[in-house]
Amino acid sequence: MSSDAGTATAARAPGERLPRLASALGSYVGFVPAVLLLGLCFLVPLGIVVCYSFWDTVDYAVVHDWTLGNYRYFFSVGAYVSTMWATLWVAVLSTVIAIGLAFPFAYWLSRYVPRKIRTPLLVLVIVPFWASYLLRVYSWLTILGEKGVVNRFLHWTGLTSHPLGIFLYDRPAVILVLVYLYFPFGALTLYSSIERFDWNQLRAAMDLGASPLQAILRILVPQIRPGIITAVIFVFIPILGEYLTPQIVGGTGGVMIGNLIVNFFQEAEYTRGAAISLLVAGFIVVLLFVFRKSLSTKEAYGA
Amino acid sequence: MTTVPPLADADSRPDTAGIDLRGVVKQYGTQAALRGLDLQIRDGEFFCLLGPSGCGKTTTLNLIGGFVAPTEGEIWIQGKRVDQLPPHKRPVNTVFQSYALFPHMSVLENVRFGLKMDRVPRDVSSERAAQALGLVGLEEFGSRMPAQLSGGQQQRVAVARALVKRPAVLLLDEPLGALDLKLRQRLQIELAQIHRDVGTTFVYVTHDQEEAMSMADRIAVMNGGRIEQLGTPEEIYRGPVSRFVADFIGDSNFFEATVEGAVAQLPDGSRVACAGGRSGAATLMVRPEAIVLHGGDGSIAGHVVQTSFLGSYIRIAVETPAAGAPVIVALRDGAAVPALGEGVMLSWTAADGVVLEPGPAA
Numbered sequence: 001m002s003s004d005a006g007t008a009t010a011a012r013a014p015g016e017r018l019p020r021l022a023s024a025l026g027s028y029v030g031f032v033p034a035v036l037l038l039g040l041c042f043l044v045p046l047g048i049v050v051c052y053s054f055w056d057t058v059d060y061a062v063v064h065d066w067t068l069g070n071y072r073y074f075f076s077v078g079a080y081v082s083t084m085w086a087t088l089w090v091a092v093l094s095t096v097i098a099i100g101l102a103f104p105f106a107y108w109l110s111r112y113v114p115r116k117i118r119t120p121l122l123v124l125v126i127v128p129f130w131a132s133y134l135l136r137v138y139s140w141l142t143i144l145g146e147k148g149v150v151n152r153f154l155h156w157t158g159l160t161s162h163p164l165g166i167f168l169y170d171r172p173a174v175i176l177v178l179v180y181l182y183f184p185f186g187a188l189t190l191y192s193s194i195e196r197f198d199w200n201q202l203r204a205a206m207d208l209g210a211s212p213l214q215a216i217l218r219i220l221v222p223q224i225r226p227g228i229i230t231a232v233i234f235v236f237i238p239i240l241g242e243y244l245t246p247q248i249v250g251g252t253g254g255v256m257i258g259n260l261i262v263n264f265f266q267e268a269e270y271t272r273g274a275a276i277s278l279l280v281a282g283f284i285v286v287l288l289f290v291f292r293k294s295l296s297t298k299e300a301y302g303a
Numbered sequence: 304m305t306t307v308p309p310l311a312d313a314d315s316r317p318d319t320a321g322i323d324l325r326g327v328v329k330q331y332g333t334q335a336a337l338r339g340l341d342l343q344i345r346d347g348e349f350f351c352l353l354g355p356s357g358c359g360k361t362t363t364l365n366l367i368g369g370f371v372a373p374t375e376g377e378i379w380i381q382g383k384r385v386d387q388l389p390p391h392k393r394p395v396n397t398v399f400q401s402y403a404l405f406p407h408m409s410v411l412e413n414v415r416f417g418l419k420m421d422r423v424p425r426d427v428s429s430e431r432a433a434q435a436l437g438l439v440g441l442e443e444f445g446s447r448m449p450a451q452l453s454g455g456q457q458q459r460v461a462v463a464r465a466l467v468k469r470p471a472v473l474l475l476d477e478p479l480g481a482l483d484l485k486l487r488q489r490l491q492i493e494l495a496q497i498h499r500d501v502g503t504t505f506v507y508v509t510h511d512q513e514e515a516m517s518m519a520d521r522i523a524v525m526n527g528g529r530i531e532q533l534g535t536p537e538e539i540y541r542g543p544v545s546r547f548v549a550d551f552i553g554d555s556n557f558f559e560a561t562v563e564g565a566v567a568q569l570p571d572g573s574r575v576a577c578a579g580g581r582s583g584a585a586t587l588m589v590r591p592e593a594i595v596l597h598g599g600d601g602s603i604a605g606h607v608v609q610t611s612f613l614g615s616y617i618r619i620a621v622e623t624p625a626a627g628a629p630v631i632v633a634l635r636d637g638a639a640v641p642a643l644g645e646g647v648m649l650s651w652t653a654a655d656g657v658v659l660e661p662g663p664a665a
Contacts, residue, residue: 208417
């Protein structure tokens with residue numbers, strides 16, 4: 001806001017230093033939309049959420065009394081705490097699997113696939129984004145459900161005589177769908193960092209006595225560490241906040257912390273919902289802080 | 304020199320030292336990269352594989368290093384058959400064209416890497432790595448990162464990293480290709496010195512004939528997946544066996560000729576001296592510095608179309624009806640230089656007129 005006003009005064013005020021000042025301020029004008037957007041759509045709402053989390057709800061109305069009660073309440077209910085741990089657990093497992101699948105894919109793509117064919121393959125990775133998120137999650141119902149593809153196939157082979165419900169409405173289904181949803185993020189991020197790798201280095205490592213696995217772990221992985229961490233961040237953090245996937249394919253067994261937040265807000269317990277939201281946000285901030293050093297390549301190469 | 308312990312297995316032949324390639328064929332699909340290569344490289348030799356791109360020299364190097372498997376044939380190193388062994392099980396290390404230093408490790412860590420993979424204790428490996436760095440004159444640079452070194456220094460780190468494992472054979476894949484001329488010449492001297500110091504067999508791939516000539520004990524000139532000629536630099540320069548080799552190594556003049564004994568008849572009817580060796584239609588090859596500029600018996604007439612001062616020698620081009628292209632003559636600095644357009648007589652001694660199979664320019 002203040003920079004906006006400053007530009008205006010500088011532009012109108014007469015004087016010799018005026019053009020310099022104007023151009024100096026002018027170079028910041030480009031930031032104004034971003035600052036406005038960030039301020040109005042992020043910082044202000046965040047402030048409101050912070051306040052809410054320390055306020056109280058009485059008879060479905062928010063009362064401006066400062067209290068730690070919302071946080072205390074969350075940690076006092078065993079089911080909430082265990083949902084928190086389960087969310088963390090699901091997010092870690094889904095991330096590990098998604099990255100575990102994305103790494104060999106990115107490795108294979110950048111090492112063995114001719115450049116001409118890479119772009120179509122990368123497009124194939126992105127193709128799912130052309131369909132809406134909701135549609136992609138719902139489509140899993142037709143695969144895993146009682147009348148779904150998996151059950152029909154099992155019935156056709158004669159392995160089962162009646163449809164099984166075990167494929168849906170529990171954590172495994174949630175993890176499967178999350179892996180499917182977030183694999184492209186991991187694959188694209190990893191590919192862009194592996195692509196620049198000089199494969200002669202792996203040959204050199206093997207020439208010097210390293211096994212293929214040792215060469216990958218000691219030579220390739222340390223050099224693409226920033227890419228791996230970015231991939232983990234792109235996959236892990238959105239999964240922490242997921243609520244549609246567990247709601248659609250997770251059933252009661254697959255509840256995640258996002259569903260708790262939604263429930264609180266739907267039941268007009270805004271202050272408790274705000275507290276949980278902030279717990280998740282705080283956790284993510286801590287996580288990014290821990291990873292911030294590993295994201296710098298400069299340090300690793302000493303150049 | 305490492306002594307190979309006597310091995311009980313039937314594959315070992317302790318009598319053959321060095322590298323032995325027997326009937327090696329390498330096919331890529333229907334394309335033959337090597338067509339039946341037989342090659343013996345002596346223990347401790349500085350050996351050069353020389354040829355244009357696509358001649359099979361790099362394939363040969365990769366076969367010795369174990370990065371590609373032969374389609375047919377056997378590869379022996381120090382009396383042990385290795386063609387079925389993976390790279391890290393062969394007594395061979397490689398200096399790569401792009402150096403392939405590990406950018407996330409210090410120079411010392413780079414050099415130590417091979418020893419670490421062999422589980423050499425840390426104190427021993429650090430000492431040997433420091434020694435290897437000393438060998439290439441970089442003992443002060445152990446704690447630097449590769450990105451902080453110049454191209455020439457990176458190259459020397461790559462040599463130290465490969466030599467630290469004391470391989471029986473060091474393979475060098477165009478290691479000086481990325482450097483400028485001055486630095487290349489200096490490193491040629493250094494590499495030859497390092498070779499004398501360690502006594503390891505060096506197998507060096509290059510397309511640069513000067514590089515090969517300046518360092519190698521012996522050179523194999525390759526063309527189209529075959530060895531065209533094998534010998535010392537001098538043997539190859541003075542007695543090329545084919546027009547390809549003569550053309551590839553040094554400058555040369557070619558004449559279509561009909562040879563009888565030690566006399567060659569050129570298209571314009573003049574008769575010149577030659578070394579003989581075959582009769583009938585042939586290609587006569589004469590090096591520019593072997594030609595002298597005075598007349599007499601057995602000389603050809605022409606006129607000067609170009610003179611160039613090149614520092615250490617003066618190059619003149621002479622147009623003559625005896626040859627299709629202008630004949631290049633290299634005159635020592637200080638010799639009398641004919642004027643442009645002046646008529647000259649060219650001659651050479653019989654030994655300098657090398658008779659080759661007839662054939663068009665390669």
